[in-house]
Amino acid sequence: MTTPLPHAHQDCRAVSSILAMVGDKWSVLVVMTLRQQPRRFNELKRAIDGISQQMLTRTLKGLERDGLVTRTVHPTVPPQVEYALTELGHSLADPVKQLGEWVFSHLPAIYANRDRYDQAAG
Template sequence: MGTYFPDLRGYGGADAFLRACKPRSVLGMFSNKWTGLAMGALLDGPRRFNELRRMLDGITQKMLSQTLRTLERDGLVTRTVYPTIPPRVDYELTDLGRSAIGALRAMGEWAGEHADQVIAARKVYDERAAQPVKAV
């Protein structure tokens, strides 16, 4: 099954390839590109919603709200509302959120190291896919 997702069923554990696997449901939260970017934007401390929106180029207000709500639900971010007019809301990583940063940083480093290769592979694939099918 591989190094990262071992089959632990024989030992009373889970198999990440099974739908009911708890770690699988947690891994799913990192499949959204905005999750890692929002968490990265919170590395230096609390930020307000509009500050995050300006930092995350291309994110819509709706997607940022949804992402932050999910991160809060999963215990990775806290939301603090201050009783001011207008209300001030800060978002901050929790200890659990900070504990995931190493894994996110590793994925970001991999992406940085291999972006050119992935983009080149996409171009080759797209060019090949645009060609008419040839009979064999």
């Protein structure tokens, strides 16, 4: 039997908090939308179906805090704010895209398994 490393619990908690952010549907959609090009707030809101202004603001602040997104205020009247992925954010976009591709390619099998499970359970 192996003895757990003393720092393993802390490592799991750190990874878990990042995975929760990365796995959040709004964070994923913001990252994938910004993958093509920087966008202003209202452009993002229009591009991400169903996201509220409050949720978009919260998501962008979290991504900015983690260093995945930059916020640039342009000196116009009214001020225009543009959001862009950082190098770190771009490095996240590729694995997120690959995960999405995996999901789409396996949807039929997943749906079939769900149906089989639900029929057996119910």
